[in-house]
Amino acid sequence: MTQAVAAGTKAVPDSRRAATSPGQEGDLVVRGLVRQYPGGAGVAGIDLTVAKGEMISLLGASGCGKTTTLRCLAGIDTPTGGEIWIGGQAVWSATAGINLPPERRNIGMVFQSYALWPHMTALENVMFPLRARKITGKEARERARKMLELVGLGAMADRSPDRLSGGQQQRVALARAMVYHPKLLLFDEPLSNLDAELRETVRQDIRRTQRELGITALYVTHDRTEAMALSDRLIVMAEGRFVQAGTPAELLARPASPFVASLLGSANLVRGEVADAADGLVTVVAAGARFTGRAAGTLPTGAAAVVSIRPTALRLGVPGEGAPVEANRGRIRDWYPTGPEFEYVIEAGDPGGPVLKALSHADFGLTKGDEVMFWYDPQTATCFGQAS
Incomplete structure (x- = not known):
């Protein structure tokens, strides 16, 4: 039944068909999330609650299921079963037939590749998601400029991406993902293309900006230094399951295995x-x-x-x-x-x-x-x- 519903699910205009709401448990609530693949790898029934303003990292080796989890949250991949709630709204439910597309999930996403428009300036790149939400003119420009200033790039607003360093481009991508104040911010190994010194600098920018704006965030990485430096809590994954969760200090002091x-x-x-x-x-x-x-x-x-x-x-x-x-x-x-x-x-x-x-x-x-x-x-x- 679950697989049949998942395969035939269509986007619905609201969440009236959703199962009982988990209420205000958190900005992100995941219940029994499953993603099966023919080869067997995927996600095997995970539960997760992330409080408003909290930053969680998923840490594990390649193939452990962390990126699959993120893709399911973003709506890029379709789960096999379970439920996902973002900002109190059901965005996926196998039993209730809900599958909101990515643009309706109120999420921001920062990718491993910067994914900036090469023909746009830094300011125009940050303005782009506002324009997509019908916010234009002076308001969009002012909001985008404030966000660039927040990530330390106010003086580079008129530069094209090819005139920015890798670290500066990633900060533009961060500003673009945050400018419309999404309910959930997703990071897909965003620092892996940067050298060690830049990784540390941009990591600090990410944490500072996320805290200042109070945006709930989930960060996917295989780098334990990133996970421990950025996270309020981190979750170790293996073979599609959560192995252990807690603060970085708790996991270091009391590893489960x-x-x-x-x-x-x-x-x-x-x-x-x-x-x-x-x-x-x-x-x-x-x-x-x-x-x-x-x-x-x-x-x-x-x-x-x-x-x-x-x-x-x-x-x-x-x-x-x-x-x-x-x-x-x-x-x-x-x-x-x-x-x-x-x-x-x-x-x-x-x-x-x-x-x-x-x-x-x-x-x-x-x-x-x-x-x-x-x-x-x-x-x-x-x-x-x-x-x-």
Whole structure:
């Protein structure tokens, strides 16, 4: 029944046929969203509520379903089942036969490609969606100029896109998407075409502008730095499902699985055997080294387990120079500067033991083959069962 309705759904003039409204739960409400493809990949029944003015990021690897979710919200792709509400209005319902076209969903969208009209100035590009909504003349020009000023491009209003840098073009695209104050702003990996310095600058512009205007936003990315810097909440996706949701700090501190820990922080995942457990902490032995972390579930002695440790949590020292008693011994396999930090690659415990990465602002003067001591606060690490 659901598939038949979805396939034959037509746009309707209002939402009178919609199922019971979720009311004022949020500017975006998604219930049981499904998008099936012949090959099986897609979205497998997700629920989501985004409050007014909140910014949510969907984070995951290619093929996890994040872009499919965004396309369904935008009306570019047609779901197989479920319901979508934007600004209190049903825009998609498989059971009620509602499928509003993109232009009637009151959304703004910022693409990976800037998608600016090359024959128009920056100001004219920003005015374009206003004209499409029958807002013309002085009002459209003033609104567009104010938006360009908000993104720092007021002095470049008369420039054509080919006279703007990549970062400036993306800010024009941002201004164009926001100028009519949509209920929902969608970002489809908008910074992937920019270099590292520009990404940071435009990222700050996006967050500042979204907050100032109070527009509800959903941001799709595979870049964890973007997701954590921009989001009030972020959602990790895998295989078409939500794996874990929360604030960036919550997910970093309490990852639900080794997968989430690795995705968010390039975590060191140490596999070994549980040696003991007490007071909510579990100690795992691997290659003669002992690794302790907070227990994510019940882990009996002798069970296989994985300890997740963030590279930034590791502390390093030279043997014999004040390392704490719980410190482990290892050897430097490699090291190199990564900008403001040094990355050390350490082989822990006995030869052939687990390999860890540690990030430090300090240059310890160590070279390949040197012995090193390393330790960390066990409360910053998490211990999972092997099947997690």
